[in-house]
Amino acid sequence: MSDCIFCKIVAGEMDTKFIYEDELVVVFPDIRPKATTHILITAKKHIPSLYSLDEHDTRLMGHMVQLLPVIAKQLGLHSFRTIINTGRDSGQEVDHLHFHLLAGNLPKFG
Secondary structure, X not given: OOOOHHHHHXXXXXXXXXXXXXXXXXXXXXXOOOOOEEEEEEEOOOOOOHHHOOHHHHHHHHHHHHHHHHHHXXXXXXXXXXXXXXXXXXXOOOOOOEEEEEEOOXXXXX
C-alpha cells in the first residue's frame, strides 16, 4: 500500500533504524514510546490487522510470536508486555499488522 507508513518503512523509504530484520519482519523503536523500551515487530507483508489474516499467514504469525522473546533477550529485558491493537477503537493507529513490545515503566491497565 503506497500510503501506508509501515510499508514505506519496510521499503526503506523512511529514515528508520532497524533493531532486527529478516525476510518476514522488521523491528524498530516506536516514535511515541509508552514505556522505557517500546519497539514494534512489524510484518513486511501488508496485512491491515488481525481481522485480515488468512491461513497463508500462519508461518508469519508464529515467527512474530517466537521472535518476541528473542528480541527481548537481545535487549537485555527480563520481562515485557506484548500488545496487538486491532481496529481504531482499540488504539490501532497504523493499519499494518504489528506487535508492540514494551518494558520498563509500563502503563497500568485496569
